[in-house]
Amino acid sequence: MKSESDLEKLLNAGKFVVTGELGPPQGNDPEVVKKKAEMLKGNVDAVNITDNQTSVVRMSSIATAALVVQFGLEPVMQMVCRDRNRIAMQSDIIGANALGIRNMLCLSGDHQTFGNQPYCKNVYDIDSIQLIYTVKRMRDENKILDVDKEMGGSIRMFIGAAANPFAEPFEFRPYRLKKKVEAGVDFIQTQCIYDMKIFKEWMKKVRDLGLHERCHILAGITPLKSGGMTRYMAANVSGIIIPDEIINRMTSAPKGKAAEEGIKICCEQIAEIREIEGVHGIHLMAIEWEHMVGEIVSQAKLLPRPPVPL
Helix, strand or coil: CCCCCHHHHHHHCCCCEEEEEECCCCCCCHHHHHHHHHHHECCECEEEECCCHHHCCCCCHHHHHHHHHHCCCCEEEEEECCCCCHHHHHHHHHHHHHCCCCEEEEECCCCHHHCCCCCCCCCCCCCHHHHHHHHHHHHHCCCCCCCCCCCCCCCCCEEEEEECCCCCCHHHHHHHHHHHHHHCCCEEEEEECCCHHHHHHHHHHHHHCCHHHCCEEEEEECCCCCHHHHHHHHHHCCCCCCCHHHHHHHHCCCCCCHHHHHHHHHHHHHHHHCCCCCEEEEEECCCCCHHHHHHHHHHCCCCCCCCCCC
16 A cells, blocks of 8 residues: 555545545635535545635645544645745645645646736746656655655655546647656546547547556546536636537526536436446546535435445
């Protein structure tokens, strides 16, 4: 075992896992975190703690993840390269591990121009692939970057990263995943999937490269809430492809029934994904819709969640 995290144990045991997402508040009230955690507990196996997502200042991912540990839910701490240099990153990894955080997701981060302080300076001292290697070195060699002396103690961390099967050029995407696998990633969470045809083509190339045997792949799922949300995402969110069939289903849903139709589509997608060789679980991103996660996993026949192997 690399981390002794529940997520690692479930994946290694061959269970189809479900991870969720919890966005920290734009303030310091731990009750906001607790309320979201209570909605997710028992419905997911672990929960991503986003790191100033959309470049908006929020409670830190480390602090939020530490609170989630106290609330009895296993966190996956996100860390973006946008805001820290390698010194700060390695320091935060050591601190997070000391606080009981055993999973992390290495990301580049949304560009600062998307956020509420668009003129701030980004860092990008290292990129997400280099961050994966950094964590692996800290864990497996007990050394920080460019230093041969071993650290005190030991880092136990299950290393994750993101993958986008839908970004152009499509034919390059499996090879970018290969770079992350070779850097040391243990699990992957994909961009949210609506175009199942392209995702299946990506997974075939992933299997051809043998990457599904070297890391655990979790398929990203985001339930659609309305026709307006669907049209907006299709037109404005980079790296997301929504087929016309889904757009038409969401926009033609009877008044007050669009969210219900979105959950139905979500459950259909989950059923289809479970049949794809090499997919080891789903990453359910119910953005500010945590109260519906229980309903979604119930309808998708993913409850009860499996017990963690000893």
